[in-house]
Amino acid sequence: MSNIEHTILVVDDAKDTQLILEFDLAAAGYQVIACDNGQAAIDMLESEEVDLVLLDMYMPGLSGLETLEKIKQQDKYLNLSIIMLSASNDEDEVVAALELGAADYVVKPYVTKILLARIRTAIKLKEKTEQLEYLAKTDFLTGIHNRGSFFELSTNALSATDRATQPLVIVMLDIDHFKRVNDNYGHDVGDKVLVSFVECLTKHFRDYDILGRIGGEEFAVCLTNITTEKAHLVCERLRKAVEKLTIIADDITINITVSIGITAAQGKILSIDALLKQADDALYSAKENGRNQVID
Numbered sequence: 001m002s003n004i005e006h007t008i009l010v011v012d013d014a015k016d017t018q019l020i021l022e023f024d025l026a027a028a029g030y031q032v033i034a035c036d037n038g039q040a041a042i043d044m045l046e047s048e049e050v051d052l053v054l055l056d057m058y059m060p061g062l063s064g065l066e067t068l069e070k071i072k073q074q075d076k077y078l079n080l081s082i083i084m085l086s087a088s089n090d091e092d093e094v095v096a097a098l099e100l101g102a103a104d105y106v107v108k109p110y111v112t113k114i115l116l117a118r119i120r121t122a123i124k125l126k127e128k129t130e131q132l133e134y135l136a137k138t139d140f141l142t143g144i145h146n147r148g149s150f151f152e153l154s155t156n157a158l159s160a161t162d163r164a165t166q167p168l169v170i171v172m173l174d175i176d177h178f179k180r181v182n183d184n185y186g187h188d189v190g191d192k193v194l195v196s197f198v199e200c201l202t203k204h205f206r207d208y209d210i211l212g213r214i215g216g217e218e219f220a221v222c223l224t225n226i227t228t229e230k231a232h233l234v235c236e237r238l239r240k241a242v243e244k245l246t247i248i249a250d251d252i253t254i255n256i257t258v259s260i261g262i263t264a265a266q267g268k269i270l271s272i273d274a275l276l277k278q279a280d281d282a283l284y285s286a287k288e289n290g291r292n293q294v295i296d
Ligand code: GH3
Pocket: 141, 174, 175, 176, 177, 178, 179, 180, 182, 186, 187, 188, 189, 190, 191, 194, 215, 216, 217, 287, 291
């Protein structure tokens, strides 16, 4: 990745230092934005996509350490690389900055070549971390949340929901007789069927609904701000769409159906585990009743 794709926020109250940094970073190909105090930096992070922050230690208003602490208190900035810049080389300050989550600490006047090398390393680390987090949370085959990520996100959604007034709905889906697809056409075709099914699933839900692959051919969806009746209608529409879906893999045309179980959390004090169990019981009834149906 070239530097031009990366934006660095320079925060320094000394205008001359700010200008020199802007010059050096722009010469190295970075996009640079700048401000002269901690609060302005926090505000700019809200509105701009920033890959790395160069943060001065001594500034009027919020100090560098206070600014660093405020930024790192927000989960969304945990991976953001912040390099502290300071005229002082005080050991305790270096330790404090690193413990608060700074990626590095550079003493001014800086050596341009070394500062640029430290910036490259910090950005690389941020990108690798983000890539690993993505891989740890995503189902490799279908691109939706994996089991662990689904549990984490839906548990958060459940605690953010006022159970008395806002409904939260859990849907469990299981492809019918999927084993036959594998047995008849092979595992690779089975995989393609799973991908096509998830494409159809994604189209029927909203961007903020949480879609997870819970097991091999079992999926779950966590819906907020929706009534059970509306969720039932959405699932019924999905069920019909899956039934009509023509999946072509290796010149073979495959048709599938899906069974769906629904449960709502309204008024109940239940964990996501317990809600999934309830939705799974409804799903089991759908299977028992002959499959290819929605039950709540
Ligand atoms: P039912 O209608 O009762 O759900 O029947 P089923 O055949 O769908 O259910 P069963 O649990 O017996 O079989 C699920 C199959 O899903 C068995 C397993 O080989 C297959 N499977 C699980 N994960 C994957 C995968 O990642 N890729 C492929 N191709 N198959 C998978």
